[in-house]
Amino acid sequence: MTDSPAPSPIGPQSADTQDAEVLRERAVAALLTARERTTLLTDSVDDHELTAQHSPLMSPLVWDLAHIGNQEELWLLRDVGGREAMRPDIDGLYDAFEHPRAARPSLPLLAPAEARSYAAEVRGRALDVLGSTPLGGRPLLRSGFAFGMIAQHEQQHDETMLITHQLRTGPAALSAPEPPGATDAAALPAEVLVPGGTFTMGTSTEPWALDNERPAHRREVPGFLIDTAPVTCAAYRAFIEDGGYTEQRWWAPEGWAMVREHELKAPLFWHRDAGQWLRRRFGVTEPVPADEPVLHVSWYEADAYARWAGRRLPTEAEWEKAARHDPAAGRSRRYPWGDEDPTPERANLGQRHLRPAPAGAYAAGRSPSGAGQLIGDVWEWTSSDFLPYPGFAPFPYREYSEVFFGPGHKVLRGGSFAVDAVACRGTFRNWDLPVRRQIFSGFRTARDA
Template identity: 60%
Template sequence: MSVQNFTRPDVAALRGELETALTRSRARTLGLTDCVDEADLVAQHSTLMSPLVWDLAHIGNQEEMWLVRDIGKRQPVRGDIDELYDAFKHSRSSRPSLPLLNAGEARDYVHTVREKVWDALEASPLTGRPLERDGFAFAMVAQHEQQHDETMLATHQLRTGAAVLDLPNAPEATVPPGRDLEVVVAGGPFEMGTSSDPWALDNERPAHVVDVPTFAIDALPVTNAEYIRFIADGGYDREDVWSERGWAHRVDADVTAPQFWEQDSDGTWWRRVFGVMKQVRPAQPVVHVSYFEADAYARWAGKRLPTEAEWEKAARFDPSAQKSRRNPWGESDASEREANLGQRHLEPADVGAYPEGASALGVEQLMGDVWEWTSSDFVPYPGFRVFPYAEYSQVFFGGDYKILRGGSFGTDPFAVRATFRNWDHPIRRQIFAGFRCARDVGR
């Protein structure tokens, strides 16, 4: 059972859970950086992304600032590099020109920092001020590392050259689901967000009641087969199904299919998956599409994208208990039975592959596989308070960002829950994003 289900967790058990989370995140980080040579580690594989070596040292620098200096009250390990690894000081495209730590220095740095973190974890009472209470700072740092691990995984997808990652294929559905399957969600109030989850981040707070009108939502994400029908029907050439901004971007960027897709001479679609060309699997959720593409598909299908509140109600609301769950299937953390999370695979699973992960309302695969675009902008909840720093959420409010929900195959279970909010620009496609559709009912 996760510590998040305890009111007053046993300190020894809490300390052990935090140690496990930090150890697992570091193992993943090293796996994503040790699998390439130094040239690949320091190269910039896309101007959208940092060099992998920057992410590696940035992870260590954030850990040093919060856990070694603040919680541990220790002297800086490398006080001279804070500005180099401040994500707000330098754009991703400019980072290769900075005097960054080289591969060996970065590895030594994160190792030294981690050794001091173990001392801080052992010494902390995990109570008292909000930053230490329930181990929040340690959990925040573990989540931060996992978020950068997913970013590095996206960098691996963008790199060229021989494949360096190899994992089992994602599950196929044993019983193919029927299509045009949707769930009608009755209108009414539900509790959105959280005030009780000790490791939730500031933009997930506070819990508040939202009254959502009756709507219908797809029981499953949109699949490759469905998206191919959109392409075949001229979806990328039909200005009438695109928003004005979406159409302008489609034309300017010459977008004609999901990123990494190619069609051969006989009409078969293929996609590049971490350096390997694979035939597009019809029953997998479509991935690497922008908000504008998702919005255009929904319009073409006579539907729309769900709002953030609709997505969360479909994921969390239990009508029999009249309350919101922590995750679609209940209060427990995700296991391999409920969701394709944690980089166990390098692709989404077929729709219908995780029936045990269904919500109380019968909506499936809301967690894992692909981040799901919603129609909502990134704005604060009523009563939002910055914690522990404005640069995590507040500085992004009101910008050109759309909300994504649910996590992807590259998201660790520790770093996502049904209240978790992700956001990105509507043109972004390198992220592991797909979508499902919704529609109005009774209007």
């Protein structure tokens, strides 16, 4: 996922027909929810932890905090509100394209207290702009798009900061209740059939959808079978114990080179002690749970497992058809369960829990195909490169998606427990380098019918 802002959903209706006050209420709620999470992630550690770089793959937490405020100032105060710049002197410091993450600690960043004060002042002014701005006219304002875009941007950085929390050493700084169990997991089939045919992929109606999700288009997909749930730790452990990391035949050449160079033997954060697999999760060391979807695996590891299992990763189109297509109604849904927004009974989202739920959980969130946990729990690698849909047009700027198109990035779908509902839907597309392991990534497999 990039450091750049991106729009989010608020509902299935056309923007121009929605009541302006309802739009404002939704935008305010999304902004406040994001800020509550940002505050939790930054107030749970001291100033030293905020300014430290816990991994060269990630920014210091204080950079993310001020970057959130800076993006909000750029879009909502200067662009939408037409107001004078508050801190033009820091624009360059918090430009994600100008400074790679590894170099950010060396920049003259705002100190924690100043970053908090700046972000809070921007937010106060942004809410004032929201209260007085017509939500229509130019595309950036239609349906409150700019405000939803900023709410999603903040939630994306909250996910990034949660990744940083996972990478930091030391005692646990966060806590959350356990996710629900899987009440009928034993009765579920291992895989479900998705018949061949066309379906509508992407969207032209979600008012806060990203440019890379647009436009809706018809896609022909041959019949296939797909796992009912994401691959579990127990299943992945069988791959390890069968020599999965020592058999070159299962790996793409670049993946095998990665395994050899870094001496990989298991997913990130796993280690073996006294004959038992353990993992570190947000400062706590615990046995690897057998029934939980495997987490922190790269695309290369997911691809190797699928080959070992005699299967493959689903294409992006297959994943979306399994998640959205309703054959009885002959249309695509917003979410696997229907058009209604996510609820705690349907999906594991929003950092409500600090881990995926067991495979087979969230029966209320299953799709018409019978597949479950397609939204939340773990990001799911697909076999597809990140490419534009037919008729793609960059918006609101080409650096959000267009500069990442190509074979260098693989598509992930479905979100994770670390993703907020405002930044997750059946059409949402995430992408990353195939070597990435620190992200909350898992996968499910498929095969031809």
